[in-house]
Amino acid sequence: MKVPFLSRRKVKSDQEEATRPKSKTREWFDALLFAVIAATVIRGLLFSAYAIPTGSMEGTLLTGDYLFVSKLSYGPRMPITPVSIPFLESRIGESKIKTYWDGIQLPYFRLPGMGEVKRGDVVVFNYPPDAGNNPVDMRVHYIKRCLGTPGDVVTMIDSKVYINNQFFKNAPEAQTSYLVSTDGNGINPELLKDLKIEIFQQMNINDYVMIIPPASFDDFKSRENIKSITEVVTPKGIYDESVFPHNSLFKWNQDNFGPLIIPAKGWTVRLNESTIALYRTAIEVYENNKVETSVGNIFINGKKADTYTFKMDYYWMMGDNRHNSEDSRYWGFVPEDHIVGKAMITWMSTDKDASPLNKIRWSRILREIN
Incomplete structure (x- = not known):
């Protein structure tokens, strides 16, 4: 059958349209679209980049470090809030402007990963106390070291951590605070800067509370105007209501708490x-149950309950800078659906207080995180 003249003309026109070169604007748009899609997939499934804004992990990680975080290590978490602006935090700056729409919420699901969260891993996760303000995957990102995994018993005695009654050694560059007594002579600020020592509090003309890195301890202690250095430890039995679980039944503080069992799925x-x-927070907030108490009885979802079986695994996270870290000691467990990934490499590091020529900490470039 012969093709009508008009049809042949249309076929030719379609061929010409297919072979017609794209405009520069169209080429840029296609390239940008591909880049956004590729970056979104990589960021969502493989790894993400994060910056360290505070000193809670010093000296393992420094303020100004930029990290690559592997999502494959524990398995990529699928989006719970799928409608959001890529590459932005949940809110713009200090404002309340959201970068997501929570009209659609998907159930938690994680793809298989290369392994599980282990004790000693440096982990990025969503901040649990942000519950109620943002969906799980839109909560603020935190980074801490995992000290306890599901089913572990965590105890802290005089600032030393024990997991299942076994001493858990601090990270090599972990820091804590010390009471420093001097002879009254001033301390050279340049010396403190060189030794990376931070004055946490000045008690009087002679006494200070300082955070001293392990590598600087002996050098600083040997200085002529230093009379004594004593580790700051809050004694056992002194109740700190800011410490989890914020209940006077447990007279715990930042240096002495536990024993505490970390919930495991099925326990x-x-x-x-x-x-x-x-x-209660894990049962009510993280696992979405209604908990009520009345005359010594406990009701879950309106039914009297004597036991509860957990639906998720939980973790215990703490900062390496023990007396300058808001961590599980203050807000409790990290649910598995809050886990983002494992911090692997410091790919860049900048010092905001350094001179322009010394802004970049070259020794920290592409440094493995342990």
Whole structure:
């Protein structure tokens, strides 16, 4: 059958349209679209870049470090809030302007990964106390070291951590605070800067609370005007209401707390006044149950309950800079659905207080994180 003249003309026109060169604007648009899609997939499934804004992990990580975080290590978490602006935090700056729409919320699901969260891993996760303000995957990002995994018993005695009754050694560059007594002569600020020592508080003309890196301790202690250096440890039994679980049944503080069992998926806990104080947030907020107490009885979703079986695994996270870190000691457990990935490499590091020629910390470029 012969093709009509008009049809042949249309076929020719379509061929010409297909072979017609794209405009520069169209080429740039296609390239930009591909780059955004590729970057979104890579960031969502493989790894992300994060910056360290505070000193809670010093000296393992420094303020101004930029990290690559592997999502493959624990398995990529699928988006829970799929409608959001890529590459931005949940809110713009200090404003309340959201970068996402929470009209669609998907159930938590994680693809298989290369392994599981282990004790000692440096982990990026969404900040649990941000619950109620943002969806899980839109909560502020935190970075800490995992000290306890599901089912572990964590205890802290005089600032030393024990997991399942075994001493858990601090990270090599972990820091804490010390009471420093001097002879009254001033301390050279340049010396403190060179030794990376931070004055946390000045008690009087002679005494200071300082955060001293392990590598600087002996050098600083040997100085003529230093009379004594004593580690600051809050004694056992002194109750700090800011410390988890914020209940006077547990007279815990930042240096002495526990023993505390970290919930594991499938673990059944007997409910009473003590356990509901410890695990209520996990049961009610993270696992979406309604918890009520009345005349010594506990009700979950309107039914009297003597036990509860956890639906998720939980972790215990702490900063390496022990007395300058808001961590699990203050807000409790990190649920598995909050885990983002494992910090692997410092790819860039800048010092905002350094001179322009010394802004970049070259020794930290492409440095493995341990």
